[in-house]
Amino acid sequence: MWKITVFLSIVWALSLLYGEWFAFLMPSLWSCSWPHLHRQSSLMNGVDYSSNYMKVAVITDPQLMDRTSLHLPPKSLALELAQFYTDLYMRRAFLSSILPFDPDIILFLGDYFDGGPILSDEEWQESLGRFRHIFDLNMLQQSANVKVYYLDGNHDIGYAAFNSRMPEVTRRYEKEFSARNYRFTLGKVNFIAIDAQTLDGNQQSNITTATWNFVRNVSKDVDSTPRVLLTHIPLYRPDSTSCGPHRSSPIINQRISRSAHDQDILYQNYITEKSTDELLDLIRPVLVLSGHDHDQCTITHTSKYGAVSEHTVGTVSWQQGNLYPSFMLLSACNFTLPDGSSPEDAISTHLCFLPAQLFIYIWYLSLFAMTLIILLWPANEVFIFRKFGELTGYIRSIIYFSSFRNGMKEKNEDENCEYETIWDAEGNMHLIRKASQAPKTYSDERILTERGNAVMRSKAKKQMAQELDPSNPSDVNIHVGIDGLVKLPTRTTKSTAKMVIWRLLRAFQAITIIAAVNVPLYVLLLFKDWIDK
Numbered sequence: 447m448w449k450i451t452v453f454l455s456i457v458w459a460l461s462l463l464y465g466e467w468f469a470f471l472m473p474s475l476w477s478c479s480w481p482h483l484h485r486q487s488s489l490m491n492g493v494d495y496s497s498n499y500m501k502v503a504v505i506t507d508p509q510l511m512d513r514t515s516l517h518l519p520p521k522s523l524a525l526e527l528a529q530f531y532t533d534l535y536m537r538r539a540f541l542s543s544i545l546p547f548d549p550d551i552i553l554f555l556g557d558y559f560d561g562g563p564i565l566s567d568e569e570w571q572e573s574l575g576r577f578r579h580i581f582d583l584n585m586l587q588q589s590a591n592v593k594v595y596y597l598d599g600n601h602d603i604g605y606a607a608f609n610s611r612m613p614e615v616t617r618r619y620e621k622e623f624s625a626r627n628y629r630f631t632l633g634k635v636n637f638i639a640i641d642a643q644t645l646d647g648n649q650q651s652n653i654t655t656a657t658w659n660f661v662r663n664v665s666k667d668v669d670s671t672p673r674v675l676l677t678h679i680p681l682y683r684p685d686s687t688s689c690g691p692h693r694s695s696p697i698i699n700q701r702i703s704r705s706a707h708d709q710d711i712l713y714q715n716y717i718t719e720k721s722t723d724e725l726l727d728l729i730r731p732v733l734v735l736s737g738h739d740h741d742q743c744t745i746t747h748t749s750k751y752g753a754v755s756e757h758t759v760g761t762v763s764w765q766q767g768n769l770y771p772s773f774m775l776l777s778a779c780n781f782t783l784p785d786g787s788s789p790e791d792a793i794s795t796h797l798c799f800l801p802a803q804l805f806i807y808i809w810y811l812s813l814f815a816m817t818l819i820i821l822l823w824p825a826n827e828v829f830i831f832r833k834f835g836e837l838t839g840y841i842r843s844i845i846y847f848s849s850f851r852n853g854m855k856e857k858n859e860d861e862n863c864e865y866e867t868i869w870d871a872e873g874n875m876h877l878i879r880k881a882s883q884a885p886k887t888y889s890d891e892r893i894l895t896e897r898g899n900a901v902m903r904s905k906a907k908k909q910m911a912q913e914l915d916p917s918n919p920s921d922v923n924i925h926v927g928i929d930g931l932v933k934l935p936t937r938t939t940k941s942t943a944k945m946v947i948w949r950l951l952r953a954f955q956a957i958t959i960i961a962a963v964n965v966p967l968y969v970l971l972l973f974k975d976w977i978d979k
Contacts, residue, residue, distance in 0.1 A: 506737030514561030556599025606647025
């Protein structure tokens with residue numbers, strides 16, 4: 447039992463190390479990189495231009511869970527656990543998957559809280575504290591090397607019908623984060639952030655008018671600097687439009703709800719077609735970045751100035767309906783493009799995926815079930831090690847015969863020998879060489895019978911040894927007939943109960959050892975990233 451206990455302890459330790467730590471290192475170590483690094487080798491003759499790009503990490507829709515998320519009582523244990531493990535995932539993703547890329551800019555595309563518009567000031571401040579802790583904003587604000595930009599979402603200030611009636615929600619957001627409509631420049635690229643929740647509102651309302659006035663003021667600048675449009679709500683797309691290979695959920699078609707009172711927006715998942723066309727014509731972007739949809743989508747719009755690509759970035763949370771959370775790396779050039787270059791050459795993007803947390807938890811549950819099965823049915827221990835022994839023996843035999851065929855161990859006497867496979871007590875396979883013999887034919891039926899009886903006696907001795915083993919208690923008697931054949935025993939109720947109790951005790955002892963090794967490891971990994979550094 448100690449061998450299988452050690453084996454299971456190692457399997458659990460490796461699973462925890464991967465699921466709680468190494469999986470979050472994979473994007474920076476293996477699966478993702480800055481897009482300009484790929485472009486530099488092909489378009490710039492291998493010259494290092496890494497210092498001539500601004501590196502932007504794009505994150506959207508964390509939607510921190512609160513009392514509005516799962517319809518659970520506030521401060522209940524279930525809600526606290528859901529919040530903790532969701533927050534922990536995003537903090538690990540930010541610290542271990544995103545920050546190792548050493549971005550110059552962190553760009554959030556909205557929806558920081560789940561019930562932001564309807565939270566009280568006290569609840570909102572609590573959620574804000576969690577948000578700042580998850581994304582280590584206190585550290586980032588003290589750093590002169592990283593700047594952070596924010597874009598408001600519908601879960602932050604609501605749609606036009608809501609924030610027109612509760613302007614204090616908008617003021618609360620702007621005081622902590624930023625203005626709803628603004629622009630900034632990174633390198634040689636202009637970024638235009640707009641309050642998409644108000645674009646399709648009542649045209650007579652002040653908030654909708656303010657947003658469109660900002661857009662028209664931007665359109666008056668006619669410089670040739672490439673522009674990126676930032677909008678939380680994606681631009682219009684026809685129903686059932688394909689979103690490309692990275693989409694993991696069904697396409698959601700256009701849905702718009704308006705207030706019967708003043709026709710303000712109550713809900714929408716895309717900007718209307720009219721507003722989309724006007725935005726593209728006035729701002730003339732070369733790229734559009736959006737969120738809101740929680741899943742990845744890449745489409746191409748057509749405007750009178752040409753084709754425009756839009757990337758909808760998936761949520762960074764594993765609890766928002768996307769099995770494959772993501773973030774985006776964007777490279778913005780910091781140098782003047784050579785003649786003949788298109789504005790699109792100034793910007794390149796790479797979509798990066800985070801660990802599938804749900805699958806990690808499913809593996810934990812499966813491993814727990816397998817652990818119980820293996821420990822409660824000790825015969826599986828023999829089976830596991832026998833199969834492992836078969837595998838290692840098979841590999842050894844392949845290596846041996848390969849070397850034999852290559853002449854590494856050529857001997858003349860090998861021509862007249864054969865190999866026999868035997869198993870030892872540990873379940874390992876060994877090859878025994880012995881001289882080949884002509885097969886003997888036994889015509890005497892009596893000799894065959896005696897040979898069969900000898901085999902059965904050997905098996906009977908083995909069975910007797912197992913039954914008489916003090917570690918395998920039994921209240922049964924062994925009977926051997928005059929012909930040497932063993933009569934199978936019948937266990938009593940008392941012996942069966944002893945056997946069950948003995949197996950339960952052995953399983954409990956093994957589980958205790960496995961837990962003693964892995965619970966401290968899990969707690970260490972759990973709080974390694976959670977505690978402020």
